[in-house]
Amino acid sequence: MxxxxxxxxxxxxxxxxxxxxxxxxxxxxDQWEDIAASSMASxxxxxxxxxxxxxxxxxxxYIIDKADNDLNMAMGVxxxxxxxxxxxxxxxxxxxxxxxxLSLDEDEPYEDTETAIYVNVVKAMxxxxxxxxxxE
Numbered sequence: 001m002x003x004x005x006x007x008x009x010x011x012x013x014x015x016x017x018x019x020x021x022x023x024x025x026x027x028x029x030d031q032w033e034d035i036a037a038s039s040m041a042s043x044x045x046x047x048x049x050x051x052x053x054x055x056x057x058x059x060x061x062y063i064i065d066k067a068d069n070d071l072n073m074a075m076g077v078x079x080x081x082x083x084x085x086x087x088x089x090x091x092x093x094x095x096x097x098x099x100x101x102l103s104l105d106e107d108e109p110y111e112d113t114e115t116a117i118y119v120n121v122v123k124a125m126x127x128x129x130x131x132x133x134x135x136e
């Protein structure tokens with residue numbers, strides 16, 4: 001089982017606080033989840049794979065706990081996180097992965113690079129987020 005660091009829980013608090021400054025949580029979540037996804041990016045883009053895993057796990061806990069008393073907020077955070085992960089993968093696939101592959105010698109496998117490992121973590125976290133059950 002993954003142990004979640006205190007920094008990851010603090011990061012979640014910072015993410016939610018930042019989102020509260022730029023989102024109207026009283027509105028239906030589909031009206032603000034895109035802004036929330038952009039807000040998350042400033043906290044998640046610079047994380048390494050392990051930090052990302054722990055932060056997603058902390059966000060999962062937040063979403064599940066929040067669903068009991070504020071389903072709109074829980075769904076908003078979940079959809080924003082999934083949107084962020086999809087956009088992050090698209091960015092990596094478009095701008096980072098091609099450059100890494102070009103920089104490798106012919107006999108060097110891409111699968112062993114830090115970028116490949118990170119991309120696999122992001123894919124796994126997107127799958128994890130998609131499987132979060134909210135309000136059931």
